[in-house]
Amino acid sequence: MTQTSYIDIQFKGKGFVPASLSEEMNLPIEPLVSAGELGKVGRYKGKPVPYGIGLLKINPTAETINEYSDVLIKNKAKLKKYNVEEIIFDVDANSRGLEQISISADLLKKLSSLNARIQFHNYHATENPLMNGNASIISSTFSKKKIDNFLSTASKSEIKYLIISLLENTGYDKISAEENIGKLSR
Amino acid sequence: MAAKKKKPPRPQNQKIKFYDEVFISEKLGIDRRKFHREIKPIIISDFQEIIKELGCDNPDIGLDSSNNLYLANIAHTIIKSTGLSIFDYI
Numbered sequence: 001m002t003q004t005s006y007i008d009i010q011f012k013g014k015g016f017v018p019a020s021l022s023e024e025m026n027l028p029i030e031p032l033v034s035a036g037e038l039g040k041v042g043r044y045k046g047k048p049v050p051y052g053i054g055l056l057k058i059n060p061t062a063e064t065i066n067e068y069s070d071v072l073i074k075n076k077a078k079l080k081k082y083n084v085e086e087i088i089f090d091v092d093a094n095s096r097g098l099e100q101i102s103i104s105a106d107l108l109k110k111l112s113s114l115n116a117r118i119q120f121h122n123y124h125a126t127e128n129p130l131m132n133g134n135a136s137i138i139s140s141t142f143s144k145k146k147i148d149n150f151l152s153t154a155s156k157s158e159i160k161y162l163i164i165s166l167l168e169n170t171g172y173d174k175i176s177a178e179e180n181i182g183k184l185s186r
Numbered sequence: 187m188a189a190k191k192k193k194p195p196r197p198q199n200q201k202i203k204f205y206d207e208v209f210i211s212e213k214l215g216i217d218r219r220k221f222h223r224e225i226k227p228i229i230i231s232d233f234q235e236i237i238k239e240l241g242c243d244n245p246d247i248g249l250d251s252s253n254n255l256y257l258a259n260i261a262h263t264i265i266k267s268t269g270l271s272i273f274d275y276i
Contacts, residue, residue, distance in 0.1 A: 006219070010227055032224060033231070041225075041275045043232040043268075051231050055223065088243075092222055119244050121222060123207070 005060035005093035009068060010053060013085035018054030021082040025075055029054040035083070052083070062101050065089055065118070069110040076114070087116035092123055095155050122161075202248040202256050202265060210247060214276050225275050229268075233257060236266045247272075 011018065011029065018031035032053040033039070039049045058064045072079065072087065079087070089111075091101065098120055111118065151159070205213075211221035230237060230245070237245060240259040248256035248265060255272045258265040 006223075008223060012227070012231060033228060042228055043270060043274075045274065053227050053231060055227075090223075092219070117243065121207075123218065123222070 005091070005097035007058050007060045007065065007092070008090045009056040009058060009072075010086070010088040010090055011056070011079070011084045012051060012053050012088070013083040014051050015083040016052030016054070016085070017082070018052055021054060021078070021084065024078055024082065025071075027056055027071075029056045060091070060093065060097070062103065062107070066104075066107050066110070069107060069114060069116070072114055072116070073110060087114055089116060089118040090121070091118060092121045095122055095158060098122055202250050202258075204246045204248045204258065204262065210249075210272065213249075213253075214272065216276065229255070229257075229275060233266075233268055236268065239266060240264050 011021065013035075015035045017034045017036070018029050019034065021027075022029035022031075032055055033049050033051065035050060035052040036048050039045045039047055044050070056068075058068055091098070093101075101120075103118070154162070207218050207221050207226075211218040214221065214225075216225075226247070229247070230243075236257050237243065240257060241264075242259045245257040246260060246262065248258055248262075249272055250256070253271050253273060255268045255270050255274075256265050257268060
């Protein structure tokens with residue numbers, strides 16, 4: 001994947017204290033929230049937070065997901081002991097980065113054994129100002145040349161995303177927009 | 187006869203818009219990556235009971251004109267109010 005792709009392993013659970021797991025497993029798990037500490041934001045601001053969240057930043061490649069899955073499988077008992085209830089491989093990458101990910105059957109088995117899931121976020125689509133989906137903003141802000149340039153270099157999925165966003169902004173819900181795009185491309 | 191209790195407004199009656207991470211992070215004045223990595227996981231963990239009702243692990247985030255925070259399933263057929271403002275998360 002590209003250098004602008006990111007993968008974090010999120011560890012979550014009621015009563016989970018990331019620092020304890022980090023020490024036990026000798027992994028640089030960053031504590032985002034520790035169970036029992038006073039919340040800094042949100043629902044538990046100023047109150048003890050019942051859950052913990054830890055983030056482990058890993059190199060953004062499918063091989064690394066595989067390697068860390070092995071590490072976590074070996075430490076399943078520790079994960080349980082430290083109240084980790086949920087493991088998420090959060091892949092935050094642009095379209096090109098996502099296209100390069102291939103998940104083998106072996107990796108799927110490992111993830112299933114960990115009861116972990118992978119979530120993908122395509123940030124390129126949302127970070128490109130042309131992809132914010134408001135037709136009036138697009139036409140008033142961007143020159144024809146810029147729009148032409150975008151359309152000539154955008155991938156099929158980016159153009160699809162743009163059209164869906166435009167339809168959503170004109171009152172379609174996401175599902176209807178996706179269905180109608182599907183009809184157009186048949 | 188006892189007076190009928192006034193029902194709280196249904197989220198569907200509010201004008202709730204769903205935004206991407208770029209828009210929300212700009213609104214909060216933070217980096218998109220910070221929102222994705224550090225704020226959204228807390229929002230999701232704060233409202234586990236809503237997440238279960240939505241039936242999806244990674245909900246869409248909606249805001250009304252007062253910046254109140256809503257969570258919705260991907261099809262936006264179920265929309266739940268969190269009772270908090272998006273600004274409670276910075």
